[in-house]
Amino acid sequence: MTRHICVSFTIILVCACLGQSRAAGVQSVWNQALAQKIETLKDDPRGPFQEINWFCPDGKILPAKTPCPSGEGIQHGQLKSWVSALEQEKGIYLNTVLAGTSPDLAWDAETRYSRLKQYALLQYLIGADDGWIYRKARFYRGAVQAEDEDKWGGQFLNRILASPAACTKNYFPAREACRVIPHVNRNKNRRQSIRSVSKAIAETDPGFMTLRIKIHGQPEPGDLEMVKKYFDENGDRMDTHQAERFKTLIRDLDAEYKVLPVDLLNAILDRGSLKNARISPAVARLNASKNALGSLTFAPDESAGNPYADMADLLLTIRKQLPGAPKNIRLPLLDASLELENVMMMTISNWQPRTLGELLNKNIVLAKAVAGCGYIESWEWDTFNAYQPFSPDKENDFTGVRLKMEQVRRVVDWGSAMVTAVYGPEISLFSTFTTKVRGFCDDRIRSSILLPFGQSAGALSQAVQSISGITHMVPDDVDTGGLRAMNPGLAFGTISLVDEGRKNSEIDSENIYLFRHLPSDLKPVAGVISVTEGNPVSHVQLLARNLGIPNVAVTDKIFDQLSALAGQKILLAVSQRGRVVIKTQAQMTPQEKDLVTQKKRSAALFTVPVDRINLEQVHPVLLSNTRSKDSGQICGPKAANLGQLKFQFPGTVGEGIILPFGVFKKHMDQPMPGGNDTYWQYLTRVLSAPDQDEAGRIAALASLHAAIKTMPFLPGFEKELNNLFKTALGSELGEVPVFIRSDTNMEDIKEFTGAGLNLTLFNIREKQGILDGIREVWASPYTQRSYLWRQRYLSNPANVFPSILILPSVNVQRSGVIITSGILSGNPEDITVAFSRGVGGAVDGQTAESFLLTAKAQDIMIQPARETKSTMAPPQGGVFKTWVDLDAPVLSDLDRKKIREFVATVRNILPGTPGIEGHGPFDIELGFLNNEIRLFQIRPFMENKRAATTNYLLRLDMGIKEPGTISLERRL
Numbered sequence: 001m002t003r004h005i006c007v008s009f010t011i012i013l014v015c016a017c018l019g020q021s022r023a024a025g026v027q028s029v030w031n032q033a034l035a036q037k038i039e040t041l042k043d044d045p046r047g048p049f050q051e052i053n054w055f056c057p058d059g060k061i062l063p064a065k066t067p068c069p070s071g072e073g074i075q076h077g078q079l080k081s082w083v084s085a086l087e088q089e090k091g092i093y094l095n096t097v098l099a100g101t102s103p104d105l106a107w108d109a110e111t112r113y114s115r116l117k118q119y120a121l122l123q124y125l126i127g128a129d130d131g132w133i134y135r136k137a138r139f140y141r142g143a144v145q146a147e148d149e150d151k152w153g154g155q156f157l158n159r160i161l162a163s164p165a166a167c168t169k170n171y172f173p174a175r176e177a178c179r180v181i182p183h184v185n186r187n188k189n190r191r192q193s194i195r196s197v198s199k200a201i202a203e204t205d206p207g208f209m210t211l212r213i214k215i216h217g218q219p220e221p222g223d224l225e226m227v228k229k230y231f232d233e234n235g236d237r238m239d240t241h242q243a244e245r246f247k248t249l250i251r252d253l254d255a256e257y258k259v260l261p262v263d264l265l266n267a268i269l270d271r272g273s274l275k276n277a278r279i280s281p282a283v284a285r286l287n288a289s290k291n292a293l294g295s296l297t298f299a300p301d302e303s304a305g306n307p308y309a310d311m312a313d314l315l316l317t318i319r320k321q322l323p324g325a326p327k328n329i330r331l332p333l334l335d336a337s338l339e340l341e342n343v344m345m346m347t348i349s350n351w352q353p354r355t356l357g358e359l360l361n362k363n364i365v366l367a368k369a370v371a372g373c374g375y376i377e378s379w380e381w382d383t384f385n386a387y388q389p390f391s392p393d394k395e396n397d398f399t400g401v402r403l404k405m406e407q408v409r410r411v412v413d414w415g416s417a418m419v420t421a422v423y424g425p426e427i428s429l430f431s432t433f434t435t436k437v438r439g440f441c442d443d444r445i446r447s448s449i450l451l452p453f454g455q456s457a458g459a460l461s462q463a464v465q466s467i468s469g470i471t472h473m474v475p476d477d478v479d480t481g482g483l484r485a486m487n488p489g490l491a492f493g494t495i496s497l498v499d500e501g502r503k504n505s506e507i508d509s510e511n512i513y514l515f516r517h518l519p520s521d522l523k524p525v526a527g528v529i530s531v532t533e534g535n536p537v538s539h540v541q542l543l544a545r546n547l548g549i550p551n552v553a554v555t556d557k558i559f560d561q562l563s564a565l566a567g568q569k570i571l572l573a574v575s576q577r578g579r580v581v582i583k584t585q586a587q588m589t590p591q592e593k594d595l596v597t598q599k600k601r602s603a604a605l606f607t608v609p610v611d612r613i614n615l616e617q618v619h620p621v622l623l624s625n626t627r628s629k630d631s632g633q634i635c636g637p638k639a640a641n642l643g644q645l646k647f648q649f650p651g652t653v654g655e656g657i658i659l660p661f662g663v664f665k666k667h668m669d670q671p672m673p674g675g676n677d678t679y680w681q682y683l684t685r686v687l688s689a690p691d692q693d694e695a696g697r698i699a700a701l702a703s704l705h706a707a708i709k710t711m712p713f714l715p716g717f718e719k720e721l722n723n724l725f726k727t728a729l730g731s732e733l734g735e736v737p738v739f740i741r742s743d744t745n746m747e748d749i750k751e752f753t754g755a756g757l758n759l760t761l762f763n764i765r766e767k768q769g770i771l772d773g774i775r776e777v778w779a780s781p782y783t784q785r786s787y788l789w790r791q792r793y794l795s796n797p798a799n800v801f802p803s804i805l806i807l808p809s810v811n812v813q814r815s816g817v818i819i820t821s822g823i824l825s826g827n828p829e830d831i832t833v834a835f836s837r838g839v840g841g842a843v844d845g846q847t848a849e850s851f852l853l854t855a856k857a858q859d860i861m862i863q864p865a866r867e868t869k870s871t872m873a874p875p876q877g878g879v880f881k882t883w884v885d886l887d888a889p890v891l892s893d894l895d896r897k898k899i900r901e902f903v904a905t906v907r908n909i910l911p912g913t914p915g916i917e918g919h920g921p922f923d924i925e926l927g928f929l930n931n932e933i934r935l936f937q938i939r940p941f942m943e944n945k946r947a948a949t950t951n952y953l954l955r956l957d958m959g960i961k962e963p964g965t966i967s968l969e970r971r972l
Contacts, residue, residue: 035433037082038133041094047137048094049077055100064142074099077143092429093118094133096126098156098181099148107160112868112883113173117426120180124440125430127196132436146182153183154331161330167323169885172374172418178334190252191342191447194219197249204242207234216446220349221257224250261293261347265307268339273332276325282317286310293347308351309365311344315372316381341373341449348452356463357392357968363408363460366453373449375415376864377887383861384411395965398467402962403825403852403860405464409457409484414864415450416441416556417847421866421886442556454555458482463972469960472580475587478562482555485578488953489550490571491527492596497566512572514562523785525549527572531559550574552582571596575956577826595952610799613745615662620724623656623805628913634660635803636743637939642805645935648909652926652935655728657721659804661745664778667714672707679708683782687798701782708779709772718771729808734767737809737877742777744802762840763809765877770806777804810934811873812927814890815841819941820903821921822852824862828921829855831903835890838870839879839927849890853900865890895928902926902933910938 041047053061054075056068067073076097079087086092093115098106106115125132137143157178160166166174195216202212211230215223231246238246265286268274274283289305318337322330348366353359364385371381384407389400420441430437445451458481465471465480472480496511507513512527522528528544528551544551550572554562562582571588573581583592617634626635626643634640639658646653668680677685686700722733729736740761759780761773780786781800814835822830831853835841841848847866851859869881891899903924911919923941927934 031432034086038094038433041133041137042131042135044133045136046077046140046143047134048079048083049137049140049143050080051078052076052140052142053078074145074148075142076100076145076148077140094122096122096134097144097149099145099152101152103156103159106156107166107177109883112425113170113177114426116173116177116181117423118430120176120423121426121430121437121440123180124192124196124443125434125436127193128199128439128443129434129436130200132434149182150184153181157181157183157331158327161322161334162327164323167330169887171319171322171378171887173422175334175337175374176422178331179338183331190256191219191345192443194249194252194256195443195447197245197252201242201245201249205234205238219345221346224253224257227253257346261343262290264339264343264346265290265293265311268336268343271332271336273329274336276321276329276333278321278324279314279317279333282310282314286314293343293350306365308344308348308362309368311340312365312369312372315340315344315369316378317372319372319374319378337373341369344369345449345452348449348456354972355968356467356966356970356972359456359460359463359972360390360405360408360968363453363456366449366456367408367411369449370411370415370453375418375448375450376411379887379889380411380414380861380864383859383889387858387860389858390968392968395967398963398966401966401968402464402468405460406824407860407862409461409482410861410863412450412454412457414866415448415453416445417863417866418886419444419448419450421847421868425868445556454482458555467966467970468962470577470579471959472582474580474582475565475584477564478582479555479558480580482558483580484553485551485574485580486528486553487544487549487551488574488576489527489544489548490573490596490952491550492571493526493569495529495562495565495568495570497563512570514559514566516556516559527551529554529559529562529572531556552580573953573956575953577957577960579956579960581956592952610745613661613801615665615801617660618662618666619660620663620721621658621660622724622728623653623658623807626658632745634658634662635805636745638741638743638937639803639805641938642936644913645938648913649905649935652933654808654810654934656808657724657728657806658743659774659806661801661803663717664802664804667711667717667778668708670711670714679704679711684798698784702784705779705782708782709775711775711778713771733770734765737763737765737873737875738770739807739809740764740770740773740777741805741807742780742802743805744781744800746800760840762871762879763811763873763877769877774804778802807936809873809875810839810927810929811875812839812929812934813837814895815839815927815936816848816890816925817841818899818903818924818926819921820907820924821941822854825852825854827855831900833891833896833899835895836865836867836870837884837890838882839873840871841890841927851891851896853896859893859896894931898933906938 052064052075054064054066054068054073055061056073057070060068061078062068062073064075067075076099079095083094086094091111091114096119098119101115107113108115122132126134129135131138160174160177198208198212198215202209208230211223211226214226227246227250231243231250235243235246269283269287269290274280285305286307289307289310292305292307315337318333318340322333325333351362353362367376367384368381370376371378376384387404387407389404390396423441423444427437427440458479462481472483474480474483491512493510493512494508495514496508497514498507498516507523507525509524510526512529513525515528515530518528518530524547527549530551530553552572552574565584569585571581571583571585571592573579585593612633614633621634623639623643624646626640627647628637628640628644630643631637631640635658639656642653642656643658646655665680668683669678671677672679672682675682682700683704686697686704718733725731725733725736729738740759742759759777761777764770764773781802814837816833816835819832821828821832823832832850833853834848834850836848847863849865850862852862853859865886868883868886870884871879872882873879906922906924907920910922921941923937923939924935925937927936
């Protein structure tokens with residue numbers, strides 16, 4: 001019966017998709033159909049359940065009034081057939097009943113515990129959307145049996161915590177499981193309920209919004225009396241449903257705050273699980289300092305101790321000692337950890353620092369607590385804590401202290417990114433049929449210790465900016481503490497909010513965009529404001545930096561505040577030293593209005609150099625036969641420079657094959673099907689036609705792009721290519737996997753980098769796949785995105801010629817980008833690195849592991865990796881994704897040492913080499929294979945000097961005069 005109904009559900013949704021020619025369209029209609037069916041459950045008295053049944057140990061399912069003969073069965077709701085089919089066919093779980101679930105399904109490494117994470121989303125949706133699909137089913141008696149859920153939850157959690165991996169590699173998911181899964185003596189998650197219910201009240205009662213913001217942003221015991229007062233004054237006008245919400249909120253607030261924090265702490269510390277010998281010293285320290293929690297004017301006192309530092313220490317101690325603790329106390333230890341986090345959140349606002357040193361210390365304590373709670377990895381805490389460039393009792397170098405304080409702010413981002421990385425796949429899945437789920441990460445972050453940490457880090461950031469003389473100019477209702485300048489530049493345009501599901505085709509190049517997640521394939525825009533900054537050397541960030549596109553990273557709170565400006569024209573300016581200006585058109589001065597008008601009139605275009613190009617080289621050549629001087633002549637800089645590097649660093653670069661510009665041009669001189677033009681004549685006519693509107697030109701280029709992808713090869717080309725494969729790569733075409741990289745002459749412009757605009761194909765082995773890939777790479781400069789970037793910035797876009805670099809695949813364990821300059825520090829002697837696990841790392845906007853390797857031999861982590869999958873390139877060809885853990889750094893200490901040594905060699909050898917433009921800095925792509933460097937590319941790192949030297953931006957920096965030294969005793 002189940003199988004028949006599963007097929008029926010698929011047929012229902014697929015039938016709704018008939019007439020859709022594309023898979024994406026079919027999926028979209030499928031999602032719409034599912035969303036409609038989800039809506040029907042909200043008004044269904046049984047919700048997702050069909051009936052109540054007994055589920056027996058032998059697999060039998062019996063009616064509600066017929067208990068299992070053995071007396072050992074469990075009773076709960078049985079899902080509607082189509083809801084059950086969703087589980088089996090799509091892995092979408094809408095069931096809040098866990099009792100009876102296979103433990104292997106719930107803790108499934110292949111899906112990275114998707115069932116448990118979806119359960120957490122269900123609990124959030126029930127609170128955030130008035131019960132969601134359980135809106136009416138909350139009163140369906142017997143559907144969920146609390147005793148059975150508690151019993152299953154306790155057994156399950158004890159089982160997974162018996163595994164060393166759950167206590168080490170997967171600490172955060174395991175702790176999250178203890179937070180959300182029912183079990184006896186579990187931490188009641190009232191804080192999430194308080195947030196959800198207060199949000200639901202405010203959505204229907206605007207007058208409550210101020211209180212809701214207070215409860216969400218600065219929760220404290222006084223919230224209870226304020227809510228009671230509001231209800232007393234407004235209860236008469238509320239309907240029964242709204243009144244019940246208020247009663248629920250008051251009950252939760254009362255339960256949350258009625259017990260004094262010190263009493264809560266006593267109850268936690270008295271537990272037997274904390275009397276374990278390895279943990280008891282941390283407990284003893286907290287027992288000695290806990291009474292200071294009651295003071296509203298708390299300041300650290302050596303005699304009384306610091307209970308917040310001791311709570312953070314106990315949280316981290318529990319985490320570190322969990323793997324070695326007896327298995328029977330691991331669950332109680334994590335329950336204690338969850339409750340400790342709650343107590344710390346309730347009381348941390350009592351700590352009011354008076355000096356810069358105290359504020360820094362408070363942030364370090366909170367960072368330690370964040371590590372103890374699993375929001376950052378243990379090694380990440382160790383890396384952060386190891387960098388202490390200051391002394392509390394003397395004057396300190398201001399730059400070192402500033403870098404530490406900037407790192408504090410970044411740790412908040414690391415913790416937030418952990419939540420997003422872990423729950424991201426499930427949120428993406430659920431958001432296709434319910435948009436409410438997109439608020440989950442924000443809710444989860446703000447109901448954790450990350451909330452007060454973010455507030456404290458914001459205060460520290462403001463203090464540093466004040467000392468540095470850096471002030472931002474933003475609208476009155478926008479915070480400044482979380483603004484981070486990424487790229488300097490100046491833009492004027494309409495501010496536009498980008499939804500998670502918004503198509504890239506809807507991006508307007510004249511607008512300034514608000515992104516929560518910066519896309520890796522971003523089209524040209526006027527300016528960028530984003531919550532996730534990707535990494536500082538991703539293709540998008542490099543393009544933005546190179547082209548003078550102002551780019552600002554913000555917090556979630558500032559994102560929400562700026563969202564209110566959507567649709568308005570604004571001025572966005574970012575100075576070289578990090579000042580940010582955001583002004584509405586009405587706030588702009590006459591001089592600023594004149595400035596943006598002049599900027600539009602005088603926007604400079606780059607010119608593709610064609611005076612040196614040699615189109616007579618119409619045969620493939622070996623990489624080892626090229627040098628940097630060939631760049632712009634027979635091939636692009638990728639291939640030419642890599643040939644130079646193979647000559648100068650022979651052990652790090654393998655052999656390869658280059659298809660020069662002339663090979664492409666000769667093929668383009670063939671007649672184009674369906675007309676009288678050759679491919680080249682068609683291209684030239686389309687790009688040079690003065691009357692052609694942009695939409696028409698894009699459509700014409702799309703036709704050219706499609707035609708090139710099926711363009712016939714000239715006689716003898718395939719044989720010649722095959723011979724070179726045997727000579728250079730040791731195998732015939734189709735027997736060795738290769739990377740096929742576009743390498744155009746537009747990447748040879750001194751002030752322009754085409755990073756990421758054209759195509760790279762990974763690990764292609766099949767002969768036909770390689771041949772098709774060559775044509776696809778030839779066609780890639782004529783995609784809409786590549787064309788729009790070129791059209792906006794190039795004066796002669798028709799003169800773009802692609803060459804191709806074919807290299808044998810290298811299945812490196814880690815790969816990334818190195819810039820031989822400190823992008824964030826501004827020090828040309830520093831090194832910026834960003835690496836990911838697997839191949840193709842860091843360049844496509846991943847949350848890569850990024851370090852600033854300073855000239856003073858300090859390795860400062862900018863951000864850890866938060867990609868939970870890496871790309872592998874197996875010998876049989878193709879690529880696949882594999883799950884990775886985050887419990888160890890991508891780059892080892894030895895890797896970073898080798899990077900420093902390699903950069904020193906590059907700085908010594910490359911400047912002055914014939915064909916190498918400039919003396920640095922350089923943009924390097926490389927990987928590590930069996931701990932040895934494999935070099936893929938070096939090219940000049942281009943920054944847009946116009947953006948950095950515009951008089952307006954220079955004036956913004958004139959007031960910034962950082963002190964040489966600073967005392968941590970400085971009063972706030």
